[in-house]
Amino acid sequence: MNIRLNEVRKYIENHGEATVEILTELLGCSKMTVWRYLKQLEDEGSIRRVRNGAIATSLAGDTEGLYSQRMHENADAKLSIARAAIPYLVPNTSIFLDAGTTVMSLVRQLPNQHYTIVTSGANIAIELSQRSRSTVSCVGGQISSSTLSLSGPQAEAFLATVNIDTAVLAATGYSAGAGFTVGSYTENSLKRRVIQKADKVILLIDRSKLGRTLPFTFASLSDIDVVICDAPLPEDFIQAARAAGTEVLQVQPAK
Structure with missing residues (x-):
């Protein structure tokens, strides 16, 4: 399993969301690479891509839930x-x-x-x-x-x-x-x-x-x-x- 991809998955699971900027900093890679990882995770159903980043599937479509969590x-x-x-x-x-x-x-x-x-x-x-x-x-x-x-x-x-x-x-x-x-x-x-x-x-x-x-x-x-x-x-x-x-x-x- 791709180690970086797993890092992205775990970060979003733990935080509920992530911006491309944060993931770029976390992984030390390009924004294009981050978007590619997010596309893979969305295809597997782990996350939903949004403007500038992604949200965990468990909270996608439930902004109130994400905000309430915070x-x-x-x-x-x-x-x-x-x-x-x-x-x-x-x-x-x-x-x-x-x-x-x-x-x-x-x-x-x-x-x-x-x-x-x-x-x-x-x-x-x-x-x-x-x-x-x-x-x-x-x-x-x-x-x-x-x-x-x-x-x-x-x-x-x-x-x-x-x-x-x-x-x-x-x-x-x-x-x-x-x-x-x-x-x-x-x-x-x-x-x-x-x-x-x-x-x-x-x-x-x-x-x-x-x-x-x-x-x-x-x-x-x-x-x-x-x-x-x-x-x-x-x-x-x-x-x-x-x-x-x-x-x-x-x-x-x-x-």
């Missing part, structure tokens, strides 16, 4: 991180909310006050419209079938017209060498643009993502004003944040 991963930590972020969001100001399950946890904790919110999460926009007094706008662009995030030139063009008081971002990985990373180039570009536009940037990340590097870096510690993460954080991370002038807030997972 929501339950480190759920207690995400809830505590979300609660700790609320005081940084001032009513009657302009807020950008990233896509992601930790940000969704934050949305579900928002007090019933007015905010002007722009989001790159399609499902986050829907959630806010049903439970919030806020004015909610969603950036345009291409939607990811696995993360429900919007990105691309249309999204960035929309952001150019928006003034952001506070941005709440999420990351898929962090390492000392690469900084905060994601697996999608267009999502990376969108996050960079948000950082340029925002007066204050808060980053939510759970500890399981530390030490993980994905292909695209969107920020270093010095680009972020506040990092909120579940405790305990490695001492080298705390020291690096201090040197960068970044506030770090450690929280205990909710019980």
